Amino acid sequence: AQKITQTQPGMFVQEKEAVTLDCTYDTSDPSYGLFWYKQPSSGEMIFLIYQGSYDQQNATEGRYSLNFQKARKSANLVISASQLGDSAMYFCAMRELATGNQFYFGTGTSLTVIP
């Protein structure tokens, strides 16, 4: 079974609008972390936001927020007030304590911001 599932291969959003990128995960480990990374066309992987499995509140970092629904095992990324520079691939990732802290990545969602 896939550890991380991103079901949206491509998304479009109008500039200044908000967009939600979906991520579901699969783990039986009670202790894990969820991460989102951005990969622009230049190739580098940029860390955006982190959510711990025991965190009570949803993580926020500037225009990024993580909609963490533990019972549904989802960790959707919300980008508010989209900018042209947000056009990139976005990867959801999970780290489990039980498996020696390996990172598992989803297949990514390509986001295009339309002017």
Add this chain to the structure above:
Amino acid sequence: DSGVTQTPKHLITATGQRVTLRCSPRSGDLSVYWYQQSLDQGLQFLIQYYNGEERAKGNILERFSAQQFPDLHSELNLSSLELGDSALYFCASSVGIGARGNTIYFGEGSWLTVV
């Protein structure tokens, strides 16, 4: 700038050859990870080192090997190269392996093209 340095940024080599990719982790980070990203396979975990010792192994081919040196820099050796080895190779680092909130930070990647 993540603080993780990878060299070379671009490399073109012929089939059957051997190359070495180098990575310097962020200052203070003890753990180094190598990932391969290709168009058809997505982001694949290859191997992880912690303070000089191998900690986890992913989908790393026998033709590939890696090591982490006492100064914590790491090298990924790719030998008997095939066309299918063409990919973006990432190095990433983190402080350790135990903390739940241990984010990994990626270098800019090494683009390898095998011709």
